[in-house]
Amino acid sequence: MKKSIFNISQSIENGILLYNTFTTSLVELSEELYKTIFVKDDFSLPEVSSLYNMGFLVDDTHDEIKAMENIRCDVVKNSSEKIANIIIAPTLECNAHCFYCFENGYRKGRMTQETADALVAFLEEHWNGKKLGITWFGGEPLLASDIIDYISKKLTEKKIVYGCKITTNGSLFDKDIVKKAINLWHVEKVQITIDAVGDEYNRIKNYDKQYKDVFSLVMQNIQNALLQGINLKIRINFDPNKQNKALEIMNYLLERFDNSTHLKIYFAPIDADDEIVKNISNEFEEYEEHPYISLIKFGRKHHLYRGFPDMEDDTSADHEYDAHGLLKKLKIYPSPINCYATCPNVFSIAPNGDIYKCHRALGRKEYASGNVKTGIEENAAYKFFCNTRLTYEECKVCPILPICQGGCKINAQFYSGKEACAPSKAIIKDLILLYREDISK
Structure with missing residues (x-):
């Protein structure tokens, strides 16, 4: 033993x-x-x-490490080859220029109708026949709203049942777009990123010069969308060294939108590790409390959520040992795979029709695995994601391996530190204490 x-x-x-x-x-x-x-x-x-x-x-x-590998292998081997969900970027162009954007240097191209037709044909061939989940991504996808119109109409003509989500900065999400989102695009949820309040937001987002006071514009667009019944998630991107800013933004949003039933707010640390932004997987010894755990506790104190706020509206089936979702919301529940991109039926589509396993790699040709016009290629890029290998050698002795299963492969490629690690790693003991507190109630 x-x-x-x-x-x-x-x-x-x-x-x-x-x-x-x-x-x-x-x-x-x-x-x-x-x-x-x-x-x-x-x-x-x-x-x-x-x-x-x-x-x-x-x-x-x-052999516990081998047991974890067997679990990952079973998931990949038993995954359907048919597509249930897909991410589509109708454009990689953006009207904002955030300093931390992982697409900096890769923003180019706008989808043509010819490529859109090929994409619809690709989906018709590979769709699993059930409700297709589409996430419109960018760049700023609403810069190509006409392409979203075109693809939506074509999918309806082909009798492909679908619902969609949109990730947007909100600057173009005006009343006309909201109307189309509801009546034509079958939108189920919209995510808008907010980095700060007022002039600081305008400075960080650094919109094209023709846009004036975009913060006020985005706030008005959010207000209108909520009034129209759109389910909206606001993602607060925060620098871990400035967690008070994240709390300031949350307080502003809750007051501005009066805690609307259609509104969810969650925090997301900026993915970087340099002189500007310190990665969330670090220890943050200069603080009495890790910035992420302080944000979680703030939410719990104000009855906003019980754990990581991005997990609060997860409606997937309860797990055998987590009937109330307490472990899942705290991100300390075991997972069978490290990432959705590991599964062979998950793809993201670039404006030129190139097929990618991960949306964070869009526009980086070296990570493409074929094109909607020519089909999926199980090349080196495809195999980089569709495998069960661990990201770091130290994963083999890491106690949170069952939670992250080796972490984010693409973050490990993009950055030099431990960005592949799960955000719960640095605060795992604090999260366990919160779980103990929850079950004691």
Whole structure:
């Protein structure tokens, strides 16, 4: 018998709190009992049987890393080859110029009707026959709203059932677009990114010169969309070194829109690791509390959400050991794969029709896996995503491996640090304490 490598322990007021990231078991032990079993490796005590059943102890012959690999392999092997969801960028052009944008240097092109026709034919061939989920992405997708019109009409003509989401900066989401979104595009949700309030927002977004006071314009567009019943998510992009700014933005939005039932707000750390923005996977020793956990606690204090706010409206089926979604909302529930792009039936489409596994790679030709006109190519780029390999060597000894399954492959390529790691990694012990608090209630 041996200790599971997926155990996470921490001191609490009456002893030791122990959590296993694979089985999701949580137990409180006296310090003496913990030391006897997990430090001195004395497995003769009667409590050992229960700890074994909960996954804190495993057989000597059990290879936990291999077990995780087998889970990932099963998911990929058993995934349908037909498409259920797809991300489409009708343009990579954008009217804003955010300094942190991962598409900087890759914004070019606008989809033609010829490519749109090829895309519809591609979907007709590869669609799984159920409701197709489309996410309109960019650039700023509303700069090509006419192409969205065209594709939407073609899909309807082909009797392809679909619903869509839009990721937009909100500057062009006016009353006419909202009307089309409802009546033609079958929009189910819209996500708008807000980085700051007032003039600071205008400075960060750095819109094209013809746009004046875009912050006020976006706020008005949001107000109108909410009045029309659009389900809207506001993503607050924040610099981890400036978490007070994120709280300021949230307070402003809640007051401005009176906590509308159609509005969800969530925080997202900016993906970078340089002198400008420190990556969220860092420890942040200069703070008394990690910036991400402080934002989560702020939300809980004000009854906005119980965990990571982007998980609050997840409507997927409850899991066997997480009937109330507590673990999932805190992002400490095990996952069978690291990312949707691992599955062979998930794609993103660039304006020129190129096929990508990951939307964050759009426009970077070296990551393309074919084109809608010529079909999917299982080339090196395709295999880079569709595999079960771990991102870092240290993943093999990381206790949160069951949660992230190796993390984000594309972030590991784009950045030099540990950006592939799950955002919960640096605050895992704090999240376990919040889970303990939740289940105690």
